[in-house]
Amino acid sequence: MTDTIFGKIVSGEIPAEFLYEDEHCVAINDINPQAPVHVLVIPKRAIARLVDAQADDQALLGHLMLAAGKVASQLGVDDAFRLIVNNGAGAGQTVFHLHLHILAGRGFAEGQMAGFK
Ligand code: 5GP
Numbered sequence: 001m002t003d004t005i006f007g008k009i010v011s012g013e014i015p016a017e018f019l020y021e022d023e024h025c026v027a028i029n030d031i032n033p034q035a036p037v038h039v040l041v042i043p044k045r046a047i048a049r050l051v052d053a054q055a056d057d058q059a060l061l062g063h064l065m066l067a068a069g070k071v072a073s074q075l076g077v078d079d080a081f082r083l084i085v086n087n088g089a090g091a092g093q094t095v096f097h098l099h100l101h102i103l104a105g106r107g108f109a110e111g112q113m114a115g116f117k
Contacts, residue, residue, distance in 0.1 A: 003046075006097035010044045020071045024063050027071045027102075036105030037077050041068050047098040050087045068100050077104035 008014040019039060020027035030038040041064055047053050053061060057086055065083075072078045081104035086093040 004043050004095050004097040006040075006095050006099060007046050010042055014058040020067065022073060024060060025067050027067070030101070035103040037075055037081070037103065039071055039075065039102040041071060041097060043101040045080065049093065050085050050098055053075055053098070058067060066115055068102055072104065075102075075104070077102075079091065082108055087109075 001042045005014065009013045009016045009028065016026075018026045018028060020041075024045070025041055027039050027041045030040050043060055043064055045060065047057060050083075068083055069078065072081045081102050084103065085098070086101075089110040
């Protein structure tokens with residue numbers, strides 16, 4: 001698979017501040033935040049899209065969810081955050097290295113999510 005910007009970030013080829021890191025994933029601030037808190041949880045092992053995940057990715061996918069909860073707690077937004085995965089260009093995916101968006105710090109009522117992400 002062609003490496004993406006996130007592959008280069010997790011490998012350290014492109015420097016980025018890791019808000020969180022463990023053996024399987026990192027978390028970074030989104031470069032173009034859509035909310036006061038907009039963090040990306042990125043697995044170190046690249047899977048292009050959620051739909052490309054296989055049965056043996058089950059533990060990694062669960063790990064990413066748990067890591068997202070830890071990051072939200074670390075950032076003090078564990079009472080109110082939204083977790084998003086964009087799957088495919090038609091859904092707005094622009095980086096084809098699976099990642100979770102953590103969004104917090106603004107209202108998420110009906111109608112406020114137009115265009116999102
Ligand atoms: P997607 O649209 O694929 O679900 O999300 C990709 C996200 O990555 C976008 O929200 C975009 O702003 C963010 N992004 C793209 N390039 C970079 C980068 O080089 N650094 C960081 N921190 N975020 C990036």
